[in-house]
Amino acid sequence: MNEFELIRTFFARQPVSRADVAAGIGDDAALLRPPAGQLLAVTSDLLVSGVHFLPDVDPHSLGHKALAVNLSDLAAMGAEPAWFMLNLVLPEADTGWLERFCRGMFDLAQAHNVQLVGGDTSRGPLAIGIEAHGFVPEGAALRRSGARTGDRIYVTGTLGDAALALQHRLGKHRLSEHDFAVLSGRLDRPLPRVREGMALRGLAHSAIDISDGLLADLGHILEMSQVGARIFLDKIPLSPVCRAHVATCGWEAPLAMGDDYELCFTVPPQNVGALEKLRLGSGLRCIGEIEAEPGLRIVDKSGEPYRTALTGHDHFAKSR
């Protein structure tokens, strides 16, 4: 199977066909019609085997996740996803692998009505580059820099589950077979909070997705907004498995490990009523408040300061 047959077989057939795609796969560039009066939101990620995922990862999960992390970035801007590009470097044209990779990717694409519009394939060590495009009305985008003193800090879903599943897979922390089955989906097939992000337009002052851990990602909001915050450990939403884990092993998984792809966002008090009426499927939990004083203060369940050296993921940190 040559490069062009491979593209025809796996990528030219896809579930989504949008009217705003003037030319998709097959020319030097895709030609797209952005809607008038909206901003174009663009994000991209490059995932390399052995760095961003384990070499023996299930290709269905990899296809899902490579797209999911980009849709999650769009969600964190309040953008509606529309199109994506895919660049694949593959060790070989393994049709079984490609079928499962494409199924994982295109099932998620179909769920969000995003169309693959271009990219490239070549041979080499496995790597995946995806770029996703979406739209958001001017003025409605959720920025990291918008948090204001008095805003309530919220997160969607539960935190720490993906980290526990990863620790189990790496042999660093043992989960029961049942618990791993429950949590592995959080690691392998995270659900980008696209609907939640769009619903937050006009309500939230700021947002980010939690890819590097709550402390690191909330830290970005605080830094960009030049504010501080106070959060309460006993308000952080945890699954039953993670709650049991925290009781014995502490807070590292929900606070400082990434891969949850939940949203963290801030809402001014006057919008809290409207927010809590949204009844989003992921759930929403208020975990603290933005304060004028710089820095992040963490309060434990007895009301005492919780001190930690935990930080989020940094690819170039000296200790790594």
Added chain:
Amino acid sequence: MNEFELIRTFFARQPVSRADVAAGIGDDAALLRPPAGQLLAVTSDLLVSGVHFLPDVDPHSLGHKALAVNLSDLAAMGAEPAWFMLNLVLPEADTGWLERFCRGMFDLAQAHNVQLVGGDTSRGPLAIGIEAHGFVPEGAALRRSGARTGDRIYVTGTLGDAALALQHRLGKHRLSEHDFAVLSGRLDRPLPRVREGMALRGLAHSAIDISDGLLADLGHILEMSQVGARIFLDKIPLSPVCRAHVATCGWEAPLAMGDDYELCFTVPPQNVGALEKLRLGSGLRCIGEIEAEPGLRIVDKSGEPYRTALTGHDHFAKSR
């Protein structure tokens, strides 16, 4: 130097600042304002060390070329470049390497007024993902599928020079020191034919950039347009060095090897006069004509058919 310092030091400072960038580097996604009434052209490439470039490549050339190949794709659509995203996977935060990589990339970005608007960095085996965005008025885009019987086939610049420089560097073909000095710039710092591509709007029926070799890339136009062609070997534009090489070693370099990043395009006879008045810096040469009969016929200087098994680059071809 951590990931965020690295982004601030090398990527947040850049020569181009466009009014249509509502938010660039530093949030979950870039926020961009495409112009009303134009199509958005999007292209992307993923370059991996040891596959797409030699591991000891000069970082200045690599920075230039990683952006150049994407601008070349936009040029082949007749699009005006505007923005790009960069994803870098680096073995280490080597500041000297990064400075030179950024200089190569940003010098070219400045020449074409394209702004870096986002991306990511992480640690791992060297890989570079770039996506470039541009604009082209609806109806003016140069498609691979637009060639019609009777169109004249043109190429810009000269063909085969980058291939000869690469063969020399790989030790497969020896050039004199002087000749290598002349040709190495064609391999390391190809000039994307952006001005030429935009000038062809309304004149050319079809276009492609020559990245995989003339025969392969013209072949894409023929296939997508469902036409054939006749080209004349003695009309193919060659540099003096390549002409001497062809006389002894044959036509593989200019016909079947890539990396020239010149444009190949077709123009109906009634537009030839306007085309030849353009006086583009790269030069233009008519090399043949589109014919109704499928297939590509190559004619040598004595008027005889030139038979060849030469094909262009295919990353998944069985023989590789």
